[in-house]
Amino acid sequence: MAQITIDGSTPVTFHCDETDTIMRAALRSGIGFPYSCNVGACGNCRFQLLEGEVEHVQTSPRAWTERDEKRQRYLGCQARPKTDCRIKLRTDEQYEPGTRPLPAMARLLAKTALTHDMTEFALELDTPLSFLAGQYALLGTPAIDSPRAYSMCNVSGGDTQWNFQIKRVPGGAMTEQLFDHLQPGDTLTFDGPFGTAYLREDSDRDILCLAGGSGLSPMIAIARAAAEHPQLRQKRLDFVFGGRRPEDMCGEDLLGELPGFGTTLHYHPAISEDVPADEWVGLRGFVHDVASQLFGEELRDREIYFAGPPLMAQAVQKMLFDLKVPFDQVHFDEFY
Ligand SMILES: Cc1cc2nc3c(=O)[nH]c(=O)nc-3n(C[C@H](O)[C@H](O)[C@H](O)COP(=O)(O)OP(=O)(O)OC[C@H]3O[C@@H](n4cnc5c(N)ncnc54)[C@H](O)[C@@H]3O)c2cc1C
Ligand code: FES
CATH class of the missing domain: 3.10.20.30 (Beta-grasp domain)
Known part of the structure; x- marks a missing residue:
């Protein structure tokens, strides 16, 4: 030591x-x-x-x-x-961490497909531990060199179940293990929770969640925790989810289960690829452009959470900077 x-x-x-x-x-x-x-x-x-x-x-x-x-x-x-x-x-x-992170062993309980390349993995830890909505953990197996970060999508009850929505990365070492090799009952190494992009329960502002592809999981956790919170569930929450093509879209059924869906909670799916009009009738464009068009300067009065690949994160930061959104209202952990 x-x-x-x-x-x-x-x-x-x-x-x-x-x-x-x-x-x-x-x-x-x-x-x-x-x-x-x-x-x-x-x-x-x-x-x-x-x-x-x-x-x-x-x-x-x-x-x-x-x-x-x-x-x-x-x-x-x-x-x-x-x-x-x-x-x-x-x-x-x-x-300073709310819950101090701990290494543990995790057992894979179940895999549930969300789209052609996104799956939810339910893990059970060997010790009860709590986390905040929006945080992440490090998962690994002996087959990969170092652990990878994945964000939880469920709301912590301080118990042993932690769920993760994960996007398959072509040629990716850990996602290949998760999607192709690990089966229910198999074990993974675990360390967590980590991350500072958690739900601000003391904020009085309406909320905007921006998720691009692999960023779905922590934004679902934020929306779920806000929907359970006595004050925050009365606030407006807009959830913009971006993918390339219609088959990448998901999240609506998960948000649709929450109280307030369609009244205080609004889902805005958008695709960025140029597909024919008969294949997609909704919003088009990158997540940052869609958010800017939908909400513009109103974003200065929002608590903003975002997650997704590095290029999306850079574009969102620039958009928020250009709109003069105060930086202390913006919460994200950098994905790689
Ligand atoms: C804080 C945080 C939270 C995250 N949360 C989530 C989440 O909730 N959901 C989610 O899906 N992802 C999340 N991620 C991303 C995740 O951690 C992984 O980066 C992702 O799953 C890819 O891991 P992998 O091992 O499969 O790919 P890697 O093996 O790390 O490969 C990544 C890419 O690099 C390429 N590559 C690998 N090796 C080489 C090489 N030698 N030369 C050239 N290219 C190479 C691969 O082809 C692939 O395109 C998060 C990341 C961070 C930092
Ligand atoms: S936290 Fe160490 S490099 Fe990102």
Whole structure:
């Protein structure tokens, strides 16, 4: 067990197992260590190593540059301690976890197809644990090099069942395991919950959820939790879901089960590919354009949650920036 000290006027110390990463160990100790993706791609967890030795879990994480290496900067979600360490970074209370993440074992209970390439996976953990709507967990199997992040779609009852809506990625290592190899009864490694794009229960604003493809799961969780919440269920919630083609569309039946569907809760499916008029009669365009056309400057008064592939996330951020939507009303974890 290594001792990690975060330098500062009041140094903070915590312990990190040699098999754990410094960022996850900090969160397990309740420390607000900044992060987003948890898979070495966004760079938000970067810290400076002042003393000691670390190694990254992945040999070349996407967000780690030559410049970082020269300056002794590492990624907290990837760095495992080889010795006691002293590090420099600015902690932030917005990252302090509501539920401290824990590693666990998960058993696959069921797979339910949603579309030709989206499936809901129900997992049962070996220990009860709660999470907030919009958060994610890390799932892995011995067949893949490092775990992948997946967002939960159910509302946590603090029990053992966690459900995930996952899109198959052609050539993807983990989705191939999930879709083609794992069967009910098989086990996966699990670590969670993580993520800061959770439902803000204290907000008084109407809500907008924007989901593109693989981003469906956390937005369904937000809509489900809002529909159960005594104050938020009286607010308007618009749910824009974007896919390429009509066969990618899903979510309407899941939202249709919720109270308020059609009155306070509105579903807006949109496709981005140019298909003939007799194949699609609904909205067309990318999610950010559709949201901007439907709501425009009204978005400044909304609490906004979004999830989806990196290009969609960039386009949504730009659209919200151009519309001058206050950044503290916008919630997302970066997908990769
Ligand atoms: C915070 C967060 C939450 C997420 N939530 C969800 C969710 O709820 N649902 C969901 O479906 N996804 C989610 N994701 C995405 C998910 O974590 C995975 O990235 C995704 O499922 C792909 O994983 P994979 O192992 O199947 O693909 P990978 O093996 O990681 O491959 C990804 C892509 O890279 C290509 N590739 C792989 N290896 C190589 C190589 N050597 N050279 C060139 N190209 C290569 C593959 O062909 C594929 O296109 C989330 C991601 C993050 C960060
Ligand atoms: S790179 Fe570590 S949280 Fe994204």
